[in-house]
Amino acid sequence: MPVYSEKVMDHFLNPRNVGEIEDADGIGEVGNPVCGDMMTFYIKVKDNHLSDVKFKTFGCGAAIAVSSIVSEMAKGKTLEEARKITPSLVAEELQGLPKNKYHCSNLGAQALNKAIDDYLKKQGKMVKSKGRRKDEKK
Amino acid sequence: MRKVYLDNAATTPILPEVLQAMLPYLKDAYGNPQSLHGWGDEAREAIEDARGKVAALVGSQPEEIIFTSSGTESNNFAIKGLAMAQQSKGKHIVVSAIEHFSVLHSARTLEKWGFEMTQVPVDKHGLVDPKEVARSLRKDTVLVSVMHANSEVGTIQPIREIAGLVKEAGAVFHTDAVATAGTMPVDVRELGMDALSLAGNQFYGPKGVGALWLKKGMRIIPFLDGGVQEGGWRAGTENVPAIVGLGKAAELAKTEMESGMAHLSTLRDRLIEGLLSRIEHVILTGHPTRRLPGNASFCVEFIEGEAMLMLLSQRGIAASSGSACTSRALKVSHVLTAMGIPAEVAQGSLLFSFGREDTEEDVDYVLEALPPIVDRLRQMSPLYAKFLKAQKGGK
Numbered sequence: 431m432p433v434y435s436e437k438v439m440d441h442f443l444n445p446r447n448v449g450e451i452e453d454a455d456g457i458g459e460v461g462n463p464v465c466g467d468m469m470t471f472y473i474k475v476k477d478n479h480l481s482d483v484k485f486k487t488f489g490c491g492a493a494i495a496v497s498s499i500v501s502e503m504a505k506g507k508t509l510e511e512a513r514k515i516t517p518s519l520v521a522e523e524l525q526g527l528p529k530n531k532y533h534c535s536n537l538g539a540q541a542l543n544k545a546i547d548d549y550l551k552k553q554g555k556m557v558k559s560k561g562r563r564k565d566e567k568k
Numbered sequence: 569m570r571k572v573y574l575d576n577a578a579t580t581p582i583l584p585e586v587l588q589a590m591l592p593y594l595k596d597a598y599g600n601p602q603s604l605h606g607w608g609d610e611a612r613e614a615i616e617d618a619r620g621k622v623a624a625l626v627g628s629q630p631e632e633i634i635f636t637s638s639g640t641e642s643n644n645f646a647i648k649g650l651a652m653a654q655q656s657k658g659k660h661i662v663v664s665a666i667e668h669f670s671v672l673h674s675a676r677t678l679e680k681w682g683f684e685m686t687q688v689p690v691d692k693h694g695l696v697d698p699k700e701v702a703r704s705l706r707k708d709t710v711l712v713s714v715m716h717a718n719s720e721v722g723t724i725q726p727i728r729e730i731a732g733l734v735k736e737a738g739a740v741f742h743t744d745a746v747a748t749a750g751t752m753p754v755d756v757r758e759l760g761m762d763a764l765s766l767a768g769n770q771f772y773g774p775k776g777v778g779a780l781w782l783k784k785g786m787r788i789i790p791f792l793d794g795g796v797q798e799g800g801w802r803a804g805t806e807n808v809p810a811i812v813g814l815g816k817a818a819e820l821a822k823t824e825m826e827s828g829m830a831h832l833s834t835l836r837d838r839l840i841e842g843l844l845s846r847i848e849h850v851i852l853t854g855h856p857t858r859r860l861p862g863n864a865s866f867c868v869e870f871i872e873g874e875a876m877l878m879l880l881s882q883r884g885i886a887a888s889s890g891s892a893c894t895s896r897a898l899k900v901s902h903v904l905t906a907m908g909i910p911a912e913v914a915q916g917s918l919l920f921s922f923g924r925e926d927t928e929e930d931v932d933y934v935l936e937a938l939p940p941i942v943d944r945l946r947q948m949s950p951l952y953a954k955f956l957k958a959q960k961g962g963k
Binding site for chain 1: 870871872873874875878879882891892893894896898900911912915947948949950951952953
């Protein structure tokens with residue numbers, strides 16, 4: 431078993447915001463089962479705020495914990511604030527992740543961003559994808 | 569909380585009798601077997617006694633047993649040492665695609681040293697077709713290595729047939745019997761190989777000790793150079809307590825083999841039957857009948873192995889998985905891949921390996937604990953959601 435922090439274990443054993451949003455305003459799917467992890471984020475947006483965030487994740491303990499903490503971090507935030515949830519912030523919030531699980535925190539931040547992109551696109555507000563942020567690693 | 573250890577493929581526990589046999593050699597009987605005095609005599613006699621017991625387990629002569637530090641060392645020694653000793657005859661070796669990394673990676677090292685390697689494929693049950701081995705043999709083939717059984721999926725190979733074909737072609741045949749020696753009958757004369765690896769911690773002996781059986785007259789290059797220990801084939805002061813432990817474990821394994829196998833296969837069949845009937849979309853991996861008595865391996869679709877292991881661990885159950893997330897290299901098991909199992913299915917790999925201490929109540933406990941774990945992870949899984957939607961749409 432990898433050495434996970436208490437916070438990772440808590441979010442893995444009691445994941446917050448699991449599920450789908452039927453009438454989601456934005457959906458973001460990243461990863462694929464062949465690599466071992468796949469995450470789908472669903473968001474509801476009200477007055478530029480993330481009024482609801484839900485996720486479904488296929489993957490290891492870290493992937494599930496990351497999805498849960500990202501959903502918790504994002505909920506209630508403005509879209510701009512939610513964009514600032516970086517992989518390193520996610521890892522920090524989880525009291526660290528084993529080195530070989532760090533890619534899971536990237537996936538979480540990416541999935542949320544993709545859901546926001548999807549929302550903006552649907553609203554016709556999407557200018558251009560900014561691409562990967564600096565601190566995102568493949 | 570109940571504790572259920574079903575990871576005997578990783579290591580078996582050490583038997584109390586084995587520990588008792590070892591203790592004197594960790595304390596007062598500390599002599600070096602090479603020393604020419606009473607302390608040395610005592611240690612030397614102890615390792616020769618162990619050699620006889622290990623030889624009896626595999627049906628060999630005592631002088632054909634070389635003690636090593638592990639199954640991994642035995643495999644490295646055999647693959648590299650046998651190939652290097654034959655290189656004037658040719659530089660081609662053959663291994664199966666599902667060998668342990670200590671065989672596969674040794675073969676890759678030989679490639680770097682100028683050898684050519686052929687990997688023989690396996691079928692969907694993990695079985696090596698002897699015809700495929702025959703097809704891979706060339707004039708310059710000097711060594712073939714096929715494992716007796718695979719510990720991840722349990723499949724037992726038709727070793728005798730393969731040994732016959734290899735011998736006919738004039739090559740040396742090695743078998744990694746780490747998963748079988750001490751668990752099921754292994755008789756080197758009957759099976760007809762030239763070298764065989766085994767490891768103590770697979771049959772209730774200590775870790776850090778293994779053996780290579782090498783047929784008398786076989787040429788091999790020593791892996792460790794140094795003194796005259798093990799007839800000069802394996803230098804280094806002998807690990808006397810561990811060797812004594814291996815000997816004791818071999819003796820017990822031989823006397824209790826029949827009842828041990830019956831016990832393990834009862835548990836295995838109870839778990840396989842129970843799990844397949846309780847959980848949908850579970851695939852039994854490995855061969856349905858030609859399998860290790862203690863091996864129950866599956867792929868649970870739509871979820872990932874590490875998450876299952878963590879939740880099982882919460883219930884006190886120890887198992888293992890060949891999923892990418894459970895491996896440090898983040899790669900799905902090469903065994904499952906070689907069997908043609910799609911990567912996303914292989915992510916749900918789950919292996920239960922039984923030992924002598926496990927009981928039918930333990931099996932029932934797993935059968936009760938696992939279904940809610942699978943349900944819970946499937947409820948979280950986008951793959952399962954997609955599958956359900958597709959199924960609904962199809963109807």
